[in-house]
Amino acid sequence: MKIICKKEDxxxxxxxxxxxxxxxxxxxxxxxxxxxxxxxxxxxEATDLEIGIRCQIPVNVMEEGQVVIPAKLxxxxxxxxxxxxxxIESQDSNINIYYYSSDFVINGYDPEEYPEISxxxxxxxxxxxxxxxxxxxxxxxxxxxVEETRxxxxxxxxxxxxxxxxxxxxxxxxxxxxxxxxxxxxxEFKGIIPSKTMQEIYRLLQDDDILYISYNNNxxxxxxxxxxxxxxxxxxxxxxxxxxxxxxxGTKLLINTxxxxxxxxxxxxxxxxxxxxxxxxxxxxxxxxxxxxQFSETGKINEKIDIDQDGEDVTIxxxxxxxxxxxxxxxxxxxxxxxxxxxxxxxxxxxxxxxxLCLVLxxxx
Amino acid sequence: MKKRFIFHIDVNxxxxxxxxxxxxxxxxSLDLRTxxxxxxxxxxxxxxxILAKSIPAKKFKIQTGETLYSxxxxxxxxxxxxxxxxxxxxxxxxxxxxxxxxxxxxxxxSVDEFFLDFTGMEKLLGDPMQTSYLIKDKIKEKLGFxxxxxxxSNKLLAKMASELQKPDKVHTLFPEEIPSxxxxxxxxxxxxxxxxxxxxxxxxxxxxxxxxxxENPDDLKRYLKSYGLLLWNYxxxxxxxxxxxxxxxxxxxxxxxxxxxxxVEDESAAHLVLLSLAETVGxxxxxxxxxxxxxxxxxxxxxxxxxxxxKKLHLPTDCTSVIHQIACQLLAELWQGEPIRHLGLRVSExxxxxxxxxxxxxxxxxxxxxxxxxxxxxxxxxGAQSVFxxxxxxxxxxxxxxxxxxxxxxxxxxxxx
Numbered sequence: 001m002k003i004i005c006k007k008e009d010x011x012x013x014x015x016x017x018x019x020x021x022x023x024x025x026x027x028x029x030x031x032x033x034x035x036x037x038x039x040x041x042x043x044x045e046a047t048d049l050e051i052g053i054r055c056q057i058p059v060n061v062m063e064e065g066q067v068v069i070p071a072k073l074x075x076x077x078x079x080x081x082x083x084x085x086x087x088i089e090s091q092d093s094n095i096n097i098y099y100y101s102s103d104f105v106i107n108g109y110d111p112e113e114y115p116e117i118s119x120x121x122x123x124x125x126x127x128x129x130x131x132x133x134x135x136x137x138x139x140x141x142x143x144x145x146v147e148e149t150r151x152x153x154x155x156x157x158x159x160x161x162x163x164x165x166x167x168x169x170x171x172x173x174x175x176x177x178x179x180x181x182x183x184x185x186x187x188e189f190k191g192i193i194p195s196k197t198m199q200e201i202y203r204l205l206q207d208d209d210i211l212y213i214s215y216n217n218n219x220x221x222x223x224x225x226x227x228x229x230x231x232x233x234x235x236x237x238x239x240x241x242x243x244x245x246x247x248x249x250g251t252k253l254l255i256n257t258x259x260x261x262x263x264x265x266x267x268x269x270x271x272x273x274x275x276x277x278x279x280x281x282x283x284x285x286x287x288x289x290x291x292x293x294q295f296s297e298t299g300k301i302n303e304k305i306d307i308d309q310d311g312e313d314v315t316i317x318x319x320x321x322x323x324x325x326x327x328x329x330x331x332x333x334x335x336x337x338x339x340x341x342x343x344x345x346x347x348x349x350x351x352x353x354x355x356x357l358c359l360v361l362x363x364x365x
Numbered sequence: 366m367k368k369r370f371i372f373h374i375d376v377n378x379x380x381x382x383x384x385x386x387x388x389x390x391x392x393x394s395l396d397l398r399t400x401x402x403x404x405x406x407x408x409x410x411x412x413x414x415i416l417a418k419s420i421p422a423k424k425f426k427i428q429t430g431e432t433l434y435s436x437x438x439x440x441x442x443x444x445x446x447x448x449x450x451x452x453x454x455x456x457x458x459x460x461x462x463x464x465x466x467x468x469x470x471x472x473x474x475s476v477d478e479f480f481l482d483f484t485g486m487e488k489l490l491g492d493p494m495q496t497s498y499l500i501k502d503k504i505k506e507k508l509g510f511x512x513x514x515x516x517x518s519n520k521l522l523a524k525m526a527s528e529l530q531k532p533d534k535v536h537t538l539f540p541e542e543i544p545s546x547x548x549x550x551x552x553x554x555x556x557x558x559x560x561x562x563x564x565x566x567x568x569x570x571x572x573x574x575x576x577x578x579x580e581n582p583d584d585l586k587r588y589l590k591s592y593g594l595l596l597w598n599y600x601x602x603x604x605x606x607x608x609x610x611x612x613x614x615x616x617x618x619x620x621x622x623x624x625x626x627x628x629v630e631d632e633s634a635a636h637l638v639l640l641s642l643a644e645t646v647g648x649x650x651x652x653x654x655x656x657x658x659x660x661x662x663x664x665x666x667x668x669x670x671x672x673x674x675x676k677k678l679h680l681p682t683d684c685t686s687v688i689h690q691i692a693c694q695l696l697a698e699l700w701q702g703e704p705i706r707h708l709g710l711r712v713s714e715x716x717x718x719x720x721x722x723x724x725x726x727x728x729x730x731x732x733x734x735x736x737x738x739x740x741x742x743x744x745x746x747x748g749a750q751s752v753f754x755x756x757x758x759x760x761x762x763x764x765x766x767x768x769x770x771x772x773x774x775x776x777x778x779x780x781x782x
């Protein structure tokens with residue numbers, strides 16, 4: 001392989017695929033990036049066997065070929081290269097990087113040993129505008145489970161039925177549901193996509209991109225711009241989320257999002273390291289106000305915010321993190337909180353927007 | 366600082382003395398303490414070791430912890446009596462009652478050992494030495510068994526003092542007496558020196574407590590880490606731990622284990638044993654108002670190989686059935702099918718149970734919680750055996766297991782003085 005390219009293009013390629021490089025694999029070759037030429041384009045590829053990312057950049061190809069190069073070292077070199085024309089040439093598994101009159105040689109791996117990120121041969125494509133999908137990911141990724149004891153909860157359910165698209169995530173203590181419309185779509189899809197993949201899509205997706213999704217029964221390929229992400233789907237049955245969402249409520253509150261967030265964040269400062277090992281926050285809702293009175297060994301805090309209250313008074317306690325997470329992704333000025341008592345699931349949704357909701361289970365005594 | 370007076374009160378051959386005085390009170394003519402005798406477990410249920418021995422039995426070099434078989438070889442006429450834990454508990458409580466009259470600050474260190482902080486009490490009760498003789502004689506007269514009392518200015522030295530010469534003695538071991546009374550003793554007599562440490566000391570030519578005291582602490586730290594430094598301080602009689610009123614040490618974990626009367630080879634019996642342990646562990650957990658986030662099991666095979674395995678929970682729990690279910694999962698992952706001799710169950714990473722985070726899509730545990738609560742109430746009121754799971758019927762296994770005495774209020778083993 002012999003190519004000439006610009007430093008910034010190299011850096012773009014490396015940055016795009018780097019998150020897919022396996023961080024703790026026993027196979028050293030998975031800690032590397034594969035580069036191969038194809039019609040004056042250079043393809044970057046990386047995979048940890050769960051997620052694979054590919055991207056292409058235009059280069060001047062003088063000799064076709066492919067190399068596999070240790071990811072960490074290569075990305076650091078690329079970052080430190082001068083802003084000039086770079087020539088990369090491979091000899092056996094050695095990779096020479098030339099710039100000005102200097103050069104850097106890295107020992108690579110045999111490209112034949114690098115696992116193939118296989119394509120999905122499907123003509124079925126679902127097209128989704130990037131802006132819609134990005135905001136849906138942002139709103140739902142907060143509720144994914146971190147522990148890997150129950151794999152279905154570590155991903156986001158993507159459900160497409162005709163023009164309707166749904167993303168749902170839950171860690172069993174809370175549930176986030178975002179829905180939208182893809183005009184003109186008639187295809188169907190249902191699968192659980194790992195949250196890591198969703199994070200990468202969110203990171204790499206540009207607002208003016210169009211996302212193309214194709215799939216077979218256990219994998220999905222997402223294409224946008226010059227990037228392709230191939231991911232395994234999480235096996236298992238996502239629980240019936242609709243049945244846990246209450247349809248009625250006893251108390252409806254309209255709260256200023258920013259004030260609410262600041263208040264909860266301040267109150268949670270005092271509840272760290274208590275016995276429960278979670279940040280608890282308790283709301284006393286009465287007379288159109290939320291009162292928070294927290295104390296710990298280190299001090300106490302009394303907060304009061306005025307709200308619009310419709311319905312009964314209620315006292316309810318939550319893991320503060322769950323509340324903070326949802327308040328951070330709601331972009332409207334006011335947030336709607338719907339409660340049916342101290343022990344029932346509580347729903348948060350943006351004002352005047354029925355497309356998103358986050359359900360949080362209160363703490364029980 | 367004012368001079369502290371700490372007493373360590375230690376029953377002489379506790380189990381045996383208690384059994385002997387119990388028999389005398391019932392009208393037996395023989396005092397077990399005067400003949401070679403021992404308290405020993407039941408070899409049938411494989412608890413067949415010597416638990417305590419009389420002073421005449423000591424002359425035959427019979428040691429606590431050795432098998433009944435080897436003890437009988439040493440002394441064919443050895444009189445072996447089965448243990449009676451309920452009696453021991455009664456004696457222990459009676460002893461506590463007597464001791465309580467002499468200080469508000471006492472610590473039950475084990476079933477037969479107490480610490481008593483006498484500091485300041487001399488104004489009320491007079492000279493510590495005289496009082497100690499008074500306590501000793503009162504116990505002998507009122508309860509019928511003898512104790513050793515060690516007196517010093519800290520708990521370590523008091524404990525060392527009570528070990529000096531037995532039975533029925535009072536010893537002092539104040540700091541100025543250390544070189545004459547403690548340093549000539551073999552190093553294994555020092556509190557905290559066990560088999561493993563002893564081997565390391567022997568390798569380095571440390572034979573007496575005095576040898577240890579004259580070592581360079583930096584050297585000790587190099588091969589025994591901070592524990593070396595602790596032992597070196599002990600060898601100099603330095604210890605400043607307070608006499609803790611019971612349960613003032615925060616609980617870090619709760620565990621029970623049991624040696625099974627027969628080798629368990631089938632899964633269902635192993636599950637039953639785990640259930641019997643889960644019952645007691647769960648009950649203790651709930652009694653202390655905790656939930657657990659980490660469950661571990663341990664098993665010893667018939668060849669005395671020891672394994673353990675643990676699992677972190679995503680939801681803290683205090684439910685007997687949840688604990689049991691996870692213990693069974695752990696067993697499935699750990700057990701290769703070898704005959705099991707001993708099983709243990711332990712819960713740790715405790716958190717408060719006053720708030721808990723419910724889950725969607727999971728079975729409602731409310732009902733289970735209410736069952737646990739009801740069973741706990743019945744057992745506390747009518748005794749541990751008053752209600753048990755029918756799964757144990759005809760199984761030959763105890764429905765509750767673990768712990769020598771079901772409701773002991775002091776740690777059976779503790780490393781901090």
